[in-house]
Amino acid sequence: MNNFSWLWEWPTLIPELLPGVGSALLITVAACGIGYPIGFALALLTDSRNALAKWISIIYVELGRGIPILVLLYLVYRGLPQLNMLVDAIPSAMLALTISASAYSAEMIRASIAAVPKGQFDASDALGLTRADAFRFVVIPQAAKISLPPLVTLTITMFHVTSLASLITVAEIMHDAFIIGSVTFQYMTAYTAAAVVYAGIAIPGAIFAGWLEKKLGNKSGSTTTKKSRFRQVGNPITPHTI
Template identity: 40%
Template sequence: MNLEQLQLVFQSAVNALPALLKATPITLGFALAAMLLGLPLGFLVALSRLSRFGALRRVSSVFVSFIRGTPLLVQIFMVYYGLPSLGLTLSPIAGGVIALTLNAAAYLSETIRAAILSIGRGQREAGTSLGLTDSQVMRLIVLPQAARVALPSLSNTLIGLVKDTSLVSVITVVELLRSAQLEIARTFEPFGPYLAAALIYWVISSALELVQHRLERRYARGF
């Protein structure tokens, strides 16, 4: 690649930036929505997998196994293109959020379940001996400690979601990747817009990693 080609790539990346930056909030919105909706759903799935009721454990286990065992792209297609055949038609945004939320919930549930199980049985028994109910033991003793254990994995899931939002471009959502593709269709210069999109993903991920590390240090100090 000669100097003239490098200049062309740089210029095309710079020219694509306004459109890509305009689409960046959509990418962040998808990731945050999936995380905020996936966390409570993942928590419920984790509790179901720890339940004493066998049927509840089996259903939640099948859900987690199916989501983790199939590609996210297939899940997006099932939600957006498959559900209309069952009488439920969704907008691209709703379909993308639902698919990402279900995917995030399955992975988050495993993180939460492992964090809960990492808290020793002795601490639960100590809380019970003090007269606390099971729900109080979970809320006051188990969950605060489990949150510290789960924090790195939860943060990694959010970072992964930011990158996974690129897949909703296949259902016509104009997020970061789709915006880059539209710029390429307009200019016929592929490398610059893709490079600019990659740099934006990198900056977002690096910023989230920085926040993650600061939160981990704060937890290590016990607030």
């Protein structure tokens, strides 16, 4: 094999990686579809007047953000069987990523709610709205606009992180690329094809997130508020997460 043949041979492997795309997307959709509603509930509980609920939610969020996703994967897939709780590979990946997604989204949503100007409550009172109605009809819609772009970015990150699921035998993109490389010894070709597949899905998503941020940014408060928002809900995944 020519040392540089991978430059033109990788497209031939993409069809073999497409089944793994389905598994990666399934895990991503499950993790975010379940994790974000949990994150919303946690965001509300972190500001709860109930001290027990508040501290439980804070501990959950901090642990979910502080424990690397790979460790969560091993805790679920290899740890739970010791407690007589056997979970298959794909549900294990879904559960681990759901924990992480809910923790990160909780902080994003909490920061987005905090970024809504307090004057909105005063305006709501002037209109005769109750506190609950003001929160439901005024604050939440504005917070949703603020949190949507970073949540889209988090979704893309969760899709990237599904590559770690190959370490617990989930047949996703990286798992299939490894199998192909092991059989053919063309690791550069296989992993280049995998990189292109990931990029082909993630880059359009990142462009969409940027478009959303630009589209909604002008409607989400003052310049000071925006700076505070981006400082609070910036890049959701830090190096220690992996």
